[in-house]
Amino acid sequence: MSKTTRVRFAPSPTGFLHIGGARTALFNWLFAKATGGKFLLRIEDTDTERSEERFTKDIFESLQWLGLHWDEEPVYQSARFDRYQSIAAGLMAKGEAYRCRCTSAELDAIRAECTKQKRPFRYPGTCREKGITDPGAVIRVRVPRTGETGFTDLIRGPISFKNQDLDDWVILRGNQSPTYNFSVVVDDHDLAITHVLRGEDHINNTPKQILLYRTLGYEVPEFAHLPMILGPDRSKLSKRHGAASTLEYRGMGFLPIALINFLARLGWSHGDQEIFTLNELQAAFSLEHIGKANAVFGIDKLNWMGGKMMELVPQGELFDYLGRYFSVETQFLKDYPKPTVEAGIGIIQGKVKNVLDLIEQLGCLFGEDPVFNRAALKEAEVPSVKEILEGAVAELEGSDFSKGDLESRLRAYAAKKQIKLTPVAQAVRFGVTGGKVSPGLFEMLELQGKERVLRRIALAVEALKS
């Protein structure tokens, strides 16, 4: 039996957690769940210039909102500089690394020359044999000039690079802080990570890291590089493509399970199945069914998924969710008993695509009386709507306001007037909501209750008088 799998999500707090990062986190989390392993979180804040506290908070909050809970205390790289420095010192002592005093101006000159010769920039090894001891100089690791370094990607199969295309890269900066490729190796080893699942943009970093694992005598973990998520223009997802941060989707009213389903199906598949519960996802997830090709983020399908989930999530959960994340927006529900609000959610949830729409509809049911405006109707409709409403009042006054009774009365009323139910229903709908769209009429009326309905109709009639 192989050892327990340990995976990690390792974002850098230099920006909000974007949707691509969220999916990387999700896949790691699912992989951990599917294999009975651990999911860890590591904050890669070695770049003290660009890292910000608020971004770390955003990452935590995004993952918590999605329900991707991590199993151990988060690790901050900024708290481990001593560790990286001592590993670097060990490398120096073994002659595997050396100090370099090339200035950025010198490096830029080389870079410019390379560009001119249409070659990629590679550090030429200027300081390799100089034996520099200046403690403020950067430290570079020695990379073999010949041979190749390869690995078997769990998603893509064998990938290999010629060592001559690599170079002696910097592991410790002038201020003795570690660079990404260095701290990743040390941390993944220290955390006993068994599988590294990350974006495809890291494939090129992998050989450098593997070489370092070997010179450090560390066991090399398995790697799986996920395809990227692209914007509608097929370029890397960025702010230009609308929502940049994961939490913005919460603000747009998407349920976390909707985003999770959508993200899971972006690059991964399970036959023809589109809708999954969290448990189903955890059980079905496997690396073999992750595709290799990049995927375009299409909001249409997310919207559809959003609607599906609004329908599937139980009323009680939606009620709690509103209280948790939209308490300000749903202040107007405060005085209603939970069962009443849940009943309201029940008649709306199948018709809306997201939480924002749900709140709006709940507002029609439980909020303040709408502002009735005759401009909401075609001018030609006004007289008949007004007349139907005036007549309907008498019918409704005698009702016990159960939806069955309401329906039979309004149908009878329409029959008496020798018109179809449609105009009656539309008139009453306007009279109660001020608009033309609502949940099912009779159940809505029942939920509103007699007093409120009659009051609103009176207001509507008043508004229609010219």
Next chain:
RNA sequence: GUCCCCAUAGUCUAGAGGCCUAGGACAACUCCCUUUCACGGAGUAGACACGGGUUCGAAUCCCGUUGGGGACACCA
């Protein structure tokens, strides 16, 4: 430019040599249901990038071309 990865409809994808006259989903369109809007139901249209191989047989394997993406930092 160099290196790496990728390539089924507008989009997400199924497909591991014959089960494919290529399946599902979103979006589009048509019709049905209907008290509105949705939902739901029934349909229509739409794809294996191209060229060579290998094979009795290729969407599936190999090579090339083209196209797309990514990486080329004292960012991660």
